[in-house]
Amino acid sequence: MLAFCLDSVYKHIEEALFEKFRKTAMGGKGALILLVIVLAYAWIAVSGPQGLQALLEKRREIRQLEEQNAALSHEIEHRRDRIRRLEESRSEQEMEIRKQLKLLRPGETTFILPDGPKDPDTPPTADSEKP
Secondary structure, eight states: OHHHHHHHHHHHHHHHHHHHHHHHHTSHHHHHHHHHHHHHHHHHHHHSTTSHHHHHHHHHHHHHHHHHHHHHHHHHHHHHHHHHHHHHOHHHHHHHHHHHHTOOOTTOOOOOOOOOOSSTTSOOOHHHHOO
């Protein structure tokens, strides 16, 4: 019986304290202060160093890295195909060896031509026209 009385007294005190806290904390000034704090935190979260600008930069970087990954995957596939052709074809092997070592068969002639202009839109200079 005594425990029941103490329980009801504690509940009554707890409800009174909660109600008093709610009225003072959520009164006009308390609610305004809480709103200002929440808005300030939101502004810092959006415009700070880890905010929206950083998020957009990270997404751009991810997109760029994905494009690089795709290009590298394509290059790897191309090189694997080249290796496979070199492993399977004697003529491919011979051409590669001759190209890298600059070897010629008897009776063959190699012509070494000067490099052309790098940009096809630029006219040749006076130096490149001389024989």
